[in-house]
Amino acid sequence: MYHTIRKLSGPCRLKLSTPTLIARHSPNALLHRCYATAQLDLPALDRIWRQKWSDNQQLEQRRLGPDPSTTSFSQERDAQNSADHMYILSMFPYPSGNLHLGHLRVYTIADAVARYHKLRGRNVLLPMGWDAFGLPAENAAIDRGIDPAEWTRDNITRMKEQLELMNGAFDWSREFATCDPDFYKHTQKLFLLLRQSGLVTRQRAIVNWDPVDKTVLANEQVDSEGRSWRSGAQVEQRPLEQWFFRITEFKEALLHGLDELAKEDCWPERVLAMQRNWLGRTTGARYRFPLAADNQSLLKDLEYLEIYTTRPETVFGVQFIAISPDSKLAKDLASSDSKVHEYLESLQGMTETNMQGYQIPYIKAYNPVGRVGTEFLSQTDPLPVFIAPYVRGDYETGAVMGVPAHDTRDFAFWQQNSLSGDVKYAITPDPTGSFPEIDGPYLESGYMTELAGKYSQKSSDEVVESIVEQIQSKTNLAELRTKWKLRDWLISRQRYWGTPIPIIHCESCGPQPVPDDQLPVELPKVDHHWAGGRAGNPLESATDWVNTPCPKCHGPAKRDTDTMDTFVDSSWYYMRFADPHNQDSPISEIAARSRLPVDIYIGGVEHAILHLLYARFFYKAIMGSFHSKKGKDMTNSMTDPSHDFSHEPFKRLITQGMVHGKTFLDPESGRFLKPDEIDLSNPTEPKVVASGKLPIITHEKMSKSKHNGVDPTTFISKHGADATRAHILFQAPVAEVLNWDDxxxxxxxxxxxxxxxxxxxxxxxxxxxxxxxxxxxxxxxxxxxxxxxxxxxxxxxxxxxxxxxxxxxxxxxxxxxxxxxxxxxxxxxxxxxxxxxxxxxxxxxxxxxxxxxxxxxxxxxxxxxxxxxxxxxxxxxxxxxxxxxxxxxxxxxxxxxxxxxxFLQTDRVKCTVAVNGKKRCMVDIPLKPVDIEDSKELERWITEQILNVPGAQERLSTPENDIRKATKVFVMKGGKSVNYLMPKRSKM
Incomplete structure (x- = not known):
């Protein structure tokens, strides 16, 4: 057994027990090491070094000063003087109460990268906080009869304890929760600043109403089946007065910014593509389809239906017109036509996937192509007009031109409503212009068919402008247009647990901003509401809170009872981390200059559209607005043109893959099996306890229903945080799914x-x-x-x-x-x-x-x-x-x-040098060049290389042993061994 005694001022591992480990971290301890019995206790190491880091942090805080605001200012001043700073941020968590492996993965990635940059000598900012407002807390409050603030605070305490177990280097001095009045005071300030800049509007709009959560949802929060992203309820359409951020004012900037983010793979192409698609910039045409009715008065002076299309070249294949049930024409007709009224009533609760339409028998439309000239006489037939649920009333004009030959939804509608005749193909993959022999719509580019007259056989992509311009010049029924899918951001929520909108409504003065010295507008206590387990918005009935003087005329007025979408909080929180103790402004000039933008942002790809798009808008709108003002704080001090903050908030985006858990399914029923239903006595061959059969084993997204979750805190307590971190990073590349295996x-x-x-x-x-x-x-x-x-x-x-x-x-x-x-x-x-x-x-x-x-x-x-x-x-x-x-x-x-x-490259070889068969030395020389084939040339080359080695020349070029005078040279093993035969010396 090997022993050593050594005097150290640092730690040495002897036993597993924590007291022994801690004792040995005292200076000048005489330590005895017995290798045969020593064991590694990783959880004990975690506890010891977390304490040491904490002690070291406190020493540093005392050096900087006890006042948090002073500390913040000092740090920002130091950072401003250092060009080599690094802001690394992981998307902050919602305080659900329990840390899961997805959290652990993203925060391990962020912490490892941050620690790396710290060791590179960079001034690293790695903050942590809480995205604390939102529906889950409010629903939990209703279920439990407690204040959502209490539920949220308890969860934050619990999750922070769990996070601290992972050996992270988070700067907790910057911690905040978005439900802190000190935070949402500045959210309200930003709202008012945007309103002052003309970027906030209030208007009546058809909105998405979640009947379960009893609140409005943005379009982005409704899935393709018309269901709420959170409750899963079928969304209803309701008209309400709502607040909007005018994000569409920044559509060009948001699109062009993606080009910068695409350089050097700063952002994943997948995310860039999703944002481009959501912005939805398209170049198309707006056509006017003339209308005719049996009784012209039914149209109420409506002469045309204006329709926007992204495929103007398909106008030759139009076979019907479809209008939205929410369109003005449909509603006007319903007031005088009972059948239209009954049809619209029948659509209540239906989704946009419903393809059963209603043909308006007394109205026809006409293709503008038919008005161009005699070459398009085939396009002069009247077109039937339908009311169709799949046409959205809030998109463009609320009408579409039905081209079943070139659109999947138009084709489905054509079939569902049993329209007669063959579909008309305006485009074909055949260069001759022949109609394609397919059973369904042709969706790609190709060549124009004979329906297009003089454009027949020409590339469909190349004739778009010419077609529109010809129709426009002949009839004025067409024009080229650029359109966007992006809509203004609806931020109103009829719920309690969110940032109150800082507006006071006065019947005399209209909507008035809450004065700055009265911010924040704090949420009132409504304990009776939670105790009663009621749904809906309790702010509406909080009369003492709602009723307030008008800040302009001082007469009776009422507060706005809506709260803001929680995405507003997460759209600017990264700015606040740079200056979290500033009482007067969201962020100071010095903090903005030294810390923004974020250098590396880490989070899930599921936030590619909503959060990241809104955050980019906020950064451009807020920083650009501040940049144009003058004064003392950030809200009016960004005057230096060399500092343009209107670009992008996140230089690099890292999207990590999900963590999937090992999942067991019953081979007969396909039911997800609980851990106690699996016999793991032989881990390589698990069996279903009830049947003894082999289960189906997959890796799927972790969830309670699949019984495949893993508690990271339990795992850490068993294996230690460092082993867990290394395991997480080792098992899969960052961007890929991690199939967890204990x-x-x-x-x-x-x-x-x-x-x-x-x-x-x-x-x-x-x-x-x-x-x-x-x-x-x-x-x-x-x-x-x-x-x-x-x-x-x-x-x-x-x-x-x-x-x-x-x-x-x-x-x-x-x-x-x-x-x-x-x-x-x-x-x-x-x-x-x-x-x-x-x-x-x-x-x-x-x-x-x-x-x-x-x-x-x-x-x-x-x-x-x-x-x-x-x-x-x-x-x-x-x-x-x-x-x-x-x-x-x-x-x-x-x-x-x-x-x-x-000097260490493997393109060199160890060469044993012998003289007359006796080894003299070993030298390191380059590998033999491939172009040396001649043996004499090789002998000369290798001799030269040997003599170039320091020390070899003195030994091998003496008059007695000058290898250059060898009579014979044997080069073996590609130069790894050389034997020089020297001439015999004459005897004296």
Whole structure:
């Protein structure tokens, strides 16, 4: 059994017990190491180093000053003076009460990247807070009869405790919840600023009403089946007075900004494509279809139906016109036609997927193409007009031209309503212009058919403008138009748990902004509402709160009882993290200049449209507005034209994949099985307890109904945070789905244990050697000592070869790992590279102690962002008198390549040199060039290379042993061995 006694000022691991571990972290403890019985206790290491980091943080706070606002200002001042800052942000969580593995994955990624940049010497901001408003808290309050604020605060406390277990380096001094009045005071200020800038409107609109949650939903919150994104209820259409942000004013800026974000893969192409599609910029045409009725008075002076289409070239294939049930024409007809009225009544509760239409028998429409000239006589027939549920009243003119040959919904409507005749193909894939022989719509570009007259056989893409211009010039019934799918952002919510809209309604003065000195407008206490378990908006009945004087005329008035969409909070929270203690402004000028925009933003791709689009709008609108004002704080001080804050809030976007859990299904019923219904006594062959059969095993999104969830806190308490973090990062590339498997963490734990044992064994060999305190210069070491290869001693040669192999792997690993941390998406390769580096260091015991110590030191620094507590422990064992790796004031620096790699490359070969069959030395020379074939040329080349090695020339070019005078040269194994036969010396 190996023993060593060593005096250290840092920790050394003896036992599993926490008290022993803590005791050994006292300075100048005399430590005894027994390798055969020592064990690694990762959870204990977590507790010890979290406490040390906390103590170190408190020391730094005392250095900066006790006042939070002073601390914030000092930090921002320091950051402003440093160009090398880094703002890393993970999408803040909703405080549901329990941390899940999805949370753990995104925050592990963010923390690892942040710690990496800290070790690179950057001033890193890694904040954490809570997206605390929203329906879940309010619904929980109704179910439990408690205030949503109480439920939310309890959940925040619980989730913060869970987050702290993951060894994160979050700056908790900047923590806030969006339900804090100190936060939503500034949300209200921003609302009023946008209103002052003309970017807020209030108007009556047909809105999406969720009958379960009893609130309005934005279009983005309704799925393709017309259901609420949260409650799943079938959404109803209701007319209400609502508040809107005029995001459409920024549509061009939002679209053009995507081009910048696409450069150098700053944002994933998938997200960019989703945003482009949501903005929906299209170039098309607006056609006017003349109308005729049996009784012209029914049309009420309506001469045309204006219709916008993104495919103007398909106008030759129009076979019917469809109008929305919500269109003015449909409603006008319903007032005088009982059948139309009955049909519209029958549509209540129907979805837009309903294809059963109603043909208006006494109204016809005419294709504008038929008015162009004689060549289009086939287009002069009247077109039937339908009321069709699939046509949206809020999109464009509320009418579409039905082209069943080139649109899937038009084709489905054509079939559902049994319209007679063949569909008319205006476009075909055949260059000859022949009609396609297909049973269904043709949706691609192609060639115009004979229906297009003179455009027949021409490319459909190339004739669009010409077609529209001809119709326009002949009839004035067409014009080219650019249209957008994007609609203004509806932010009104008829719920309690959100930011109150800071508007007071006065019958005399109209809507008035709440004065700045009266902000925030806080939510009133309505305990009776929660105790009664009532749904709906309690603000409407909070009379003491609602009734208030008008700020302009001081007469009786009422507060607005709507609250803001919670996406408003998450659209600017990243700005507030830069200056969270500012009482006067959302963010100061100095904080904005030093911290914004966010350098790396990390979160799920499910936020690609709503949150990210709104956040981009807010940044452009708010920062651009502030930029144009003058004054003392951010709301009117961004006057320097060199600082344009109107661009993008997130320089890089990292979207991590989901975490799927192992899921067991009954092979007969397909039912999801609970853990106690599976026999795992043989983990490689689980069985269904009830039947003894093999279950179906899949990996699916974790949920309670599938019984496949994993409690991360339980996992961390068992395996330790660092092993869990490494396991999460190792199992899958960042962007891909992680199929969680508890058992696979064993490999990570073995790796950490192997590093741990190696560190202690290596520490025992140091014994205060003088050269161990000097930073290792790999380039100088291997350049100066290259002559050592000339030794004939095999042991020395092996020692040197192992040293070179270890240091070569170190240099390659530094480059590879650094690149992976920079790219983020390849963090899984960091762990695999470090495992390989560990194997090389440990498997090359003949390498010099200095090289192994330097290599291990670099290994610890490279793994520190992923396993910070474990790395701190190993670092302190090897370097007990140095700062902690993550010391707040002076963190240890990241390793960089030292320039030695060219001297360590594998394109060189160890060459054993013998003279007359007797080994004289071993030298390191380049591999034989492939273009040297002639044996005489090879002999000359290899002799020259040998003599170029320092030390070899003195030994092999003496008058007695000048290898250049050899009578015969034998080159073997491609240059790995050379034997020189020298001429016999004459006897004296």
């Amino acid at each position: 058992d696979k963490i064993a490999g990570v734990v073995r790796w950490l244990r192997r590093v741990y044992d190696h560190v202690y064994k290596l520490a025992a060999t140091i014994q205060n050697a003088d050269d161990d305190s000097i930073p290792f210069d790999g380039k100088g070491y291997f350049t100066k000592r290259e002559a050592g290869l000339n030794a004939t001693n095999e042991e020395r040669a092996t020692h040197w070869e192992d040293s070179m192999s270890v240091w070569r792997t170190v240099q390659e690993s530094i480059s590879s790992v650094t690149t992976s941390y920079d790219k983020v998406y390849a963090l899984n390769t960091v762990v695999s590279t470090l495992m390989s580096l560990t194997n090389t260091i440990i498997d090359k015991p003949e390498a010099s102690r200095r090289v192994r110590l330097a290599a291990t030191t670099d290994l610890i620094r490279l793994m520190a962002p992923i396993a910070p507590a474990f790395a701190e422990e190993c670092w302190h064992v090897l370097h007990p008198n140095e700062n902690m790796l993550f010391d707040k004031a002076a963190p240890v620096r990241w390793p960089v390549p030292d320039g030695s790699l060219p």
